[in-house]
Amino acid sequence: MARVVVDVMPKPEILDPQGQAVAGALPRLGFHGVRDVRQGKHFELDVDDSVDDDTLDKIAEGFLSNPVIEDFVVRRVDQ
Amino acid sequence: MARVVVDVMPKPEILDPQGQAVAGALPRLGFHGVRDVRQGKHFELDVDDSVDDDTLDKIAEGFLSNPVIEDFVVRRVDQ
Structure with a gap:
Protein backbone atom coordinates (compact mmCIF):
# COMPACT_ATOMS: atom_id res chain seq x y z
CA MET A 1 0.00 0.00 0.00
CA ALA A 2 1.24 3.48 -0.83
CA ARG A 3 0.05 6.97 0.12
CA VAL A 4 -0.28 9.45 -2.73
CA VAL A 5 -1.07 13.16 -2.49
CA VAL A 6 -2.69 15.06 -5.36
CA ASP A 7 -2.86 18.83 -5.08
CA VAL A 8 -5.15 20.59 -7.53
CA MET A 9 -4.82 24.37 -7.93
CA PRO A 10 -6.46 26.94 -10.20
CA LYS A 11 -4.17 27.83 -13.11
CA PRO A 12 -2.24 31.08 -12.36
CA GLU A 13 -4.17 33.02 -15.00
CA ILE A 14 -7.52 31.90 -13.60
CA LEU A 15 -9.29 34.20 -11.10
CA ASP A 16 -9.33 32.66 -7.60
CA PRO A 17 -12.13 34.43 -5.70
CA GLN A 18 -11.83 32.15 -2.65
CA GLY A 19 -8.14 32.84 -2.30
CA GLN A 20 -8.71 36.58 -2.78
CA ALA A 21 -11.46 36.55 -0.13
CA VAL A 22 -9.05 34.98 2.37
CA ALA A 23 -6.22 37.37 1.45
CA GLY A 24 -8.58 40.33 1.80
CA ALA A 25 -9.93 39.27 5.20
CA LEU A 26 -6.63 38.52 6.94
CA PRO A 27 -5.60 42.16 7.57
CA ARG A 28 -9.04 42.85 9.09
CA LEU A 29 -8.35 39.98 11.50
CA GLY A 30 -5.01 41.50 12.45
CA PHE A 31 -2.80 39.25 10.31
CA HIS A 32 -0.46 41.39 8.20
CA GLY A 33 2.22 40.47 5.67
CA VAL A 34 0.27 37.88 3.67
CA ARG A 35 0.70 39.06 0.06
CA ASP A 36 -1.33 36.41 -1.81
CA VAL A 37 -3.48 33.37 -1.07
CA ARG A 38 -4.57 30.70 -3.54
CA GLN A 39 -6.99 27.93 -2.60
CA GLY A 40 -7.28 24.50 -4.22
CA LYS A 41 -8.05 20.89 -3.40
CA HIS A 42 -5.88 18.40 -1.51
CA PHE A 43 -6.46 14.68 -2.03
CA GLU A 44 -4.84 11.85 -0.07
CA LEU A 45 -5.15 8.41 -1.74
CA ASP A 46 -4.21 5.02 -0.36
CA VAL A 47 -3.36 2.86 -3.35
CA ASP A 48 -2.17 -0.67 -3.97
CA ASP A 49 1.44 -1.02 -5.08
CA SER A 50 0.06 -2.17 -8.45
CA VAL A 51 -1.13 1.37 -9.22
CA ASP A 52 1.62 3.00 -11.32
CA ASP A 53 2.45 6.67 -11.85
CA ASP A 54 0.83 6.76 -15.28
CA THR A 55 -2.48 5.61 -13.79
CA LEU A 56 -2.19 8.19 -11.02
CA ASP A 57 -1.69 10.94 -13.60
CA LYS A 58 -4.75 9.74 -15.52
CA ILE A 59 -6.83 9.77 -12.30
CA ALA A 60 -5.59 13.25 -11.40
CA GLU A 61 -6.06 14.71 -14.87
CA GLY A 62 -9.26 12.95 -15.85
CA PHE A 63 -11.12 12.85 -12.58
CA LEU A 64 -9.70 14.93 -9.72
CA ASP A 71 -3.16 22.31 -12.67
CA PHE A 72 -2.32 19.27 -10.54
CA VAL A 73 0.71 17.81 -8.82
CA VAL A 74 0.97 14.12 -7.87
CA ARG A 75 3.35 13.13 -5.04
CA ARG A 76 4.05 9.76 -3.46
CA VAL A 77 4.57 10.32 0.29
CA ASP A 78 6.14 8.11 2.99
CA GLN A 79 3.55 6.72 5.38
CA MET B 1 8.97 36.71 0.51
CA ALA B 2 8.28 33.10 1.41
CA ARG B 3 5.84 30.50 0.03
CA VAL B 4 3.83 28.59 2.62
CA VAL B 5 1.49 25.66 2.04
CA VAL B 6 -1.38 24.86 4.39
CA ASP B 7 -3.19 21.57 3.90
CA VAL B 8 -6.50 21.19 5.71
CA MET B 9 -8.03 17.71 5.99
CA PRO B 10 -11.12 16.28 7.71
CA LYS B 11 -10.16 14.60 11.01
CA PRO B 12 -9.82 10.79 10.49
CA GLU B 13 -12.94 10.10 12.56
CA ILE B 14 -15.03 12.56 10.53
CA LEU B 15 -17.08 11.20 7.60
CA ASP B 16 -15.66 12.40 4.27
CA PRO B 17 -18.48 12.02 1.74
CA GLN B 18 -16.54 13.75 -1.06
CA GLY B 19 -13.60 11.43 -0.65
CA GLN B 20 -15.90 8.41 -0.51
CA ALA B 21 -17.71 9.54 -3.67
CA VAL B 22 -14.38 9.70 -5.51
CA ALA B 23 -13.23 6.33 -4.16
CA GLY B 24 -16.54 4.77 -5.15
CA ALA B 25 -16.50 6.16 -8.69
CA LEU B 26 -12.94 5.22 -9.66
CA PRO B 27 -13.59 1.48 -10.25
CA ARG B 28 -16.56 2.37 -12.49
CA LEU B 29 -14.14 4.48 -14.54
CA GLY B 30 -11.75 1.55 -14.85
CA PHE B 31 -9.28 2.66 -12.18
CA HIS B 32 -8.67 -0.21 -9.75
CA GLY B 33 -6.46 -0.51 -6.68
CA VAL B 34 -7.38 2.80 -5.00
CA ARG B 35 -8.31 1.74 -1.44
CA ASP B 36 -9.25 5.10 0.10
CA VAL B 37 -9.57 8.75 -0.92
CA ARG B 38 -9.81 11.74 1.42
CA GLN B 39 -10.42 15.26 0.12
CA GLY B 40 -9.42 18.51 1.82
CA LYS B 41 -8.28 22.04 1.05
CA HIS B 42 -4.85 23.15 -0.20
CA PHE B 43 -3.76 26.75 0.38
CA GLU B 44 -0.66 28.41 -1.04
CA LEU B 45 0.29 31.68 0.68
CA ASP B 46 2.95 34.20 -0.31
CA VAL B 47 4.05 35.89 2.91
CA ASP B 48 6.59 38.51 3.94
CA ASP B 49 9.63 37.22 5.80
CA SER B 50 8.26 39.06 8.87
CA VAL B 51 5.44 36.49 9.18
CA ASP B 52 6.63 33.89 11.73
CA ASP B 53 5.54 30.29 12.26
CA ASP B 54 3.38 31.14 15.25
CA THR B 55 1.37 33.60 13.15
CA LEU B 56 1.00 31.02 10.38
CA ASP B 57 -0.35 28.49 12.88
CA LYS B 58 -2.87 31.05 14.14
CA ILE B 59 -3.99 31.81 10.57
CA ALA B 60 -4.33 28.10 9.76
CA GLU B 61 -6.14 27.21 12.99
CA GLY B 62 -8.31 30.29 13.36
CA PHE B 63 -9.18 31.06 9.77
CA LEU B 64 -8.29 28.41 7.17
CA ASP B 71 -6.66 19.02 11.07
CA PHE B 72 -4.10 21.22 9.33
CA VAL B 73 -0.43 21.04 8.36
CA VAL B 74 1.69 24.15 7.67
CA ARG B 75 4.80 23.78 5.47
CA ARG B 76 7.27 26.36 4.22
CA VAL B 77 8.25 25.44 0.65
CA ASP B 78 11.16 26.52 -1.55
CA GLN B 79 10.07 28.81 -4.38
Missing part, protein backbone atom coordinates in the same frame (compact mmCIF):
# COMPACT_ATOMS: atom_id res chain seq x y z
CA SER A 65 -9.06 18.11 -11.70
CA ASN A 66 -10.48 20.14 -14.59
CA PRO A 67 -7.51 20.49 -16.94
CA VAL A 68 -9.05 23.56 -18.59
CA ILE A 69 -8.80 25.70 -15.45
CA GLU A 70 -6.69 23.67 -13.01
CA SER B 65 -9.63 25.40 9.09
CA ASN B 66 -12.38 24.41 11.50
CA PRO B 67 -10.47 22.86 14.41
CA VAL B 68 -13.57 20.92 15.53
CA ILE B 69 -13.66 18.74 12.40
CA GLU B 70 -10.40 19.46 10.58
Whole structure:
Protein backbone atom coordinates (compact mmCIF):
# COMPACT_ATOMS: atom_id res chain seq x y z
CA MET A 1 0.00 0.00 0.00
CA ALA A 2 1.24 3.48 -0.83
CA ARG A 3 0.05 6.97 0.12
CA VAL A 4 -0.28 9.45 -2.73
CA VAL A 5 -1.07 13.16 -2.49
CA VAL A 6 -2.69 15.06 -5.36
CA ASP A 7 -2.86 18.83 -5.08
CA VAL A 8 -5.15 20.59 -7.53
CA MET A 9 -4.82 24.37 -7.93
CA PRO A 10 -6.46 26.94 -10.20
CA LYS A 11 -4.17 27.83 -13.11
CA PRO A 12 -2.24 31.08 -12.36
CA GLU A 13 -4.17 33.02 -15.00
CA ILE A 14 -7.52 31.90 -13.60
CA LEU A 15 -9.29 34.20 -11.10
CA ASP A 16 -9.33 32.66 -7.60
CA PRO A 17 -12.13 34.43 -5.70
CA GLN A 18 -11.83 32.15 -2.65
CA GLY A 19 -8.14 32.84 -2.30
CA GLN A 20 -8.71 36.58 -2.78
CA ALA A 21 -11.46 36.55 -0.13
CA VAL A 22 -9.05 34.98 2.37
CA ALA A 23 -6.22 37.37 1.45
CA GLY A 24 -8.58 40.33 1.80
CA ALA A 25 -9.93 39.27 5.20
CA LEU A 26 -6.63 38.52 6.94
CA PRO A 27 -5.60 42.16 7.57
CA ARG A 28 -9.04 42.85 9.09
CA LEU A 29 -8.35 39.98 11.50
CA GLY A 30 -5.01 41.50 12.45
CA PHE A 31 -2.80 39.25 10.31
CA HIS A 32 -0.46 41.39 8.20
CA GLY A 33 2.22 40.47 5.67
CA VAL A 34 0.27 37.88 3.67
CA ARG A 35 0.70 39.06 0.06
CA ASP A 36 -1.33 36.41 -1.81
CA VAL A 37 -3.48 33.37 -1.07
CA ARG A 38 -4.57 30.70 -3.54
CA GLN A 39 -6.99 27.93 -2.60
CA GLY A 40 -7.28 24.50 -4.22
CA LYS A 41 -8.05 20.89 -3.40
CA HIS A 42 -5.88 18.40 -1.51
CA PHE A 43 -6.46 14.68 -2.03
CA GLU A 44 -4.84 11.85 -0.07
CA LEU A 45 -5.15 8.41 -1.74
CA ASP A 46 -4.21 5.02 -0.36
CA VAL A 47 -3.36 2.86 -3.35
CA ASP A 48 -2.17 -0.67 -3.97
CA ASP A 49 1.44 -1.02 -5.08
CA SER A 50 0.06 -2.17 -8.45
CA VAL A 51 -1.13 1.37 -9.22
CA ASP A 52 1.62 3.00 -11.32
CA ASP A 53 2.45 6.67 -11.85
CA ASP A 54 0.83 6.76 -15.28
CA THR A 55 -2.48 5.61 -13.79
CA LEU A 56 -2.19 8.19 -11.02
CA ASP A 57 -1.69 10.94 -13.60
CA LYS A 58 -4.75 9.74 -15.52
CA ILE A 59 -6.83 9.77 -12.30
CA ALA A 60 -5.59 13.25 -11.40
CA GLU A 61 -6.06 14.71 -14.87
CA GLY A 62 -9.26 12.95 -15.85
CA PHE A 63 -11.12 12.85 -12.58
CA LEU A 64 -9.70 14.93 -9.72
CA SER A 65 -9.06 18.11 -11.70
CA ASN A 66 -10.48 20.14 -14.59
CA PRO A 67 -7.51 20.49 -16.94
CA VAL A 68 -9.05 23.56 -18.59
CA ILE A 69 -8.80 25.70 -15.45
CA GLU A 70 -6.69 23.67 -13.01
CA ASP A 71 -3.16 22.31 -12.67
CA PHE A 72 -2.32 19.27 -10.54
CA VAL A 73 0.71 17.81 -8.82
CA VAL A 74 0.97 14.12 -7.87
CA ARG A 75 3.35 13.13 -5.04
CA ARG A 76 4.05 9.76 -3.46
CA VAL A 77 4.57 10.32 0.29
CA ASP A 78 6.14 8.11 2.99
CA GLN A 79 3.55 6.72 5.38
CA MET B 1 8.97 36.71 0.51
CA ALA B 2 8.28 33.10 1.41
CA ARG B 3 5.84 30.50 0.03
CA VAL B 4 3.83 28.59 2.62
CA VAL B 5 1.49 25.66 2.04
CA VAL B 6 -1.38 24.86 4.39
CA ASP B 7 -3.19 21.57 3.90
CA VAL B 8 -6.50 21.19 5.71
CA MET B 9 -8.03 17.71 5.99
CA PRO B 10 -11.12 16.28 7.71
CA LYS B 11 -10.16 14.60 11.01
CA PRO B 12 -9.82 10.79 10.49
CA GLU B 13 -12.94 10.10 12.56
CA ILE B 14 -15.03 12.56 10.53
CA LEU B 15 -17.08 11.20 7.60
CA ASP B 16 -15.66 12.40 4.27
CA PRO B 17 -18.48 12.02 1.74
CA GLN B 18 -16.54 13.75 -1.06
CA GLY B 19 -13.60 11.43 -0.65
CA GLN B 20 -15.90 8.41 -0.51
CA ALA B 21 -17.71 9.54 -3.67
CA VAL B 22 -14.38 9.70 -5.51
CA ALA B 23 -13.23 6.33 -4.16
CA GLY B 24 -16.54 4.77 -5.15
CA ALA B 25 -16.50 6.16 -8.69
CA LEU B 26 -12.94 5.22 -9.66
CA PRO B 27 -13.59 1.48 -10.25
CA ARG B 28 -16.56 2.37 -12.49
CA LEU B 29 -14.14 4.48 -14.54
CA GLY B 30 -11.75 1.55 -14.85
CA PHE B 31 -9.28 2.66 -12.18
CA HIS B 32 -8.67 -0.21 -9.75
CA GLY B 33 -6.46 -0.51 -6.68
CA VAL B 34 -7.38 2.80 -5.00
CA ARG B 35 -8.31 1.74 -1.44
CA ASP B 36 -9.25 5.10 0.10
CA VAL B 37 -9.57 8.75 -0.92
CA ARG B 38 -9.81 11.74 1.42
CA GLN B 39 -10.42 15.26 0.12
CA GLY B 40 -9.42 18.51 1.82
CA LYS B 41 -8.28 22.04 1.05
CA HIS B 42 -4.85 23.15 -0.20
CA PHE B 43 -3.76 26.75 0.38
CA GLU B 44 -0.66 28.41 -1.04
CA LEU B 45 0.29 31.68 0.68
CA ASP B 46 2.95 34.20 -0.31
CA VAL B 47 4.05 35.89 2.91
CA ASP B 48 6.59 38.51 3.94
CA ASP B 49 9.63 37.22 5.80
CA SER B 50 8.26 39.06 8.87
CA VAL B 51 5.44 36.49 9.18
CA ASP B 52 6.63 33.89 11.73
CA ASP B 53 5.54 30.29 12.26
CA ASP B 54 3.38 31.14 15.25
CA THR B 55 1.37 33.60 13.15
CA LEU B 56 1.00 31.02 10.38
CA ASP B 57 -0.35 28.49 12.88
CA LYS B 58 -2.87 31.05 14.14
CA ILE B 59 -3.99 31.81 10.57
CA ALA B 60 -4.33 28.10 9.76
CA GLU B 61 -6.14 27.21 12.99
CA GLY B 62 -8.31 30.29 13.36
CA PHE B 63 -9.18 31.06 9.77
CA LEU B 64 -8.29 28.41 7.17
CA SER B 65 -9.63 25.40 9.09
CA ASN B 66 -12.38 24.41 11.50
CA PRO B 67 -10.47 22.86 14.41
CA VAL B 68 -13.57 20.92 15.53
CA ILE B 69 -13.66 18.74 12.40
CA GLU B 70 -10.40 19.46 10.58
CA ASP B 71 -6.66 19.02 11.07
CA PHE B 72 -4.10 21.22 9.33
CA VAL B 73 -0.43 21.04 8.36
CA VAL B 74 1.69 24.15 7.67
CA ARG B 75 4.80 23.78 5.47
CA ARG B 76 7.27 26.36 4.22
CA VAL B 77 8.25 25.44 0.65
CA ASP B 78 11.16 26.52 -1.55
CA GLN B 79 10.07 28.81 -4.38
